[in-house]
Amino acid sequence: MSILSGKRILLVVGGGIAAYKSLDLVRRLRERGATVTPVMTAAAAHFVTPLSVGALSASKVFTDLFDREDEHDVGHIRLARGADAILVAPATADFMARAAAGRADDLATAILLATRAPVLMAPAMNPAMWAHPATRRNLARLEADGVRFVGPNAGEMAEAGEAGAGRMAEPLEIVAAAEVLFDAGHKPLAGRRAVVTSGPTHEPIDPVRYIANRSSGRQGHALAEALAALGAEVTLVSGPVAIADPPGVTVHHVETAREMLAAVEKAMPADIAVFVAAVADWRVTSESGAKIKKDAGGPPTLSLAENPDILSTIGHAPDRPKLVVGFAAETDALLDNARVKLDRKGADAIVANDVSPTAGVMGGTENTVHIVTREGVEDWPKLGKTDVARRLGDWIAARLAQLEAQ
Ligand code: CTP
Secondary structure, three states: OOOOOOOEEEEEEOOOOOHHHHHHHHHHHHHOOOEEEEEEOOHHHHOOOHHHHHHHHOOOOEOOOOOHHHHHHOOHHHHHHOOOEEEEEEEOHHHHHHHHOOOOOOHHHHHHHHOOOOEEEEEOOOHHHHHOHHHHHHHHHHHHOOOEEOOOEEEEOOOOOOEEEEEOOOHHHHHHHHHHHHOOOOOOOOOOEEEEEEOEOOEEEEOOEEEOOOOOOHHHHHHHHHHHHOOOEEEEEEOOOOOOOOOOOEEEEOOOHHHHHHHHHHHOOOOEEEEOOEOOOEEEOOOOOOOOOOOOOOOOOOOEEEOOOHHHHHHOOOOOOOEEEEEEEEOOOHHHHHHHHHHHOOOOEEEEEEOOOOOOOOOOOEEOEEEEEOOEEEEOOOEEHHHHHHHHHHHHHHHHHHHHHO
8 A cells, every 4th residue: 555545635736838747646646545636826727727637636626815715615724734745746947936935926835835744846847947046046945945856857858859857757756756755764775785985084194194185074974874764774984083973874983095995895795885985095105103303304205105996996896886876076177077987986976066165065064966977967956964965865765776677
């Protein structure tokens, strides 16, 4: 039996060409035992008729905030309170803008403002509109308000010759995302092993000095915790950090890149490996057993050797995990560099983040990332590192399921 059985879903149908898919979505939700109360925006009626939406949902279709009869009988507050979840499909650019601004000038937005139920939006729009900074801003604001999103997907658009991210997720994807809304004990990674690296490495120069970088370990630690929350058995290999070990995770503390590689290899085999650590590229071959003295003949010359590349070693290993994900902190040519790393290191995905001084994220609490795979790039809005971790955990679970279904 579906977790949606008996659930009261309020479905807002927005005004986009993808509204025709919402008819199928109604059918799929009802097949799983949900009741569907449709609310259509004024623009939606240009694409599908209230008659067909009403017939498929076997419910009255609500359209007007100022309909005296409706307000008297049901009212937007009661509609908002009577729903276990609210789905918006398609969520147009205009709808997202109005919802992000907290407007309540039509029935659908008034309901969103009045509800305490979880809200899931399935955006659909032209790729240029989806990529526009205004839409990115609205998306980030809605995510910060707790709204969940499914899609949009990349592919052919209704407009001839247009392609890119903007197509509404398919009805069954929306149903799956709606199921996650209700599944608090959602453990898609139960029985899976995951290895995560995090933090910087320290490469000693002498007993008191070392080469390091600004990595705080926040992103890697948050990801280890998020994967564990999804049911995975997680081994975290952490360089020296000032933050606490995440709960529910086995942690190995290491100092150097070579120690990190050894700990990762020991934690194999795994289904998932995510390399978040900012590993020092070089180690000091002239490491001194004693503290180097200032007056020992002028400034010392350090000779360096390249460290092993942990991601690349595991990415190319014969028994590599099914899903290998790297991170790429870049200050220039972010996506081009990430694509090169994808192939060079044998990764399935690279999470690229901008660490130029203006973005200022290295060591900070927020991150703006892009998920680069061989199929394309997903741009995520600026999010707290915990939110990036949660979303990446969901992405990893979905990707693993997809790889295994092939
Ligand atoms: N990485 C690793 N071992 C290394 C260096 C990097 O596992 N010795 C991993 C990081 O954890 C990250 C990815 O490789 O997942 C990319 O790291 P990055 O420092 O951006 O790549 P580099 O190969 O060092 O490239 P460059 O510094 O030239 O940009």
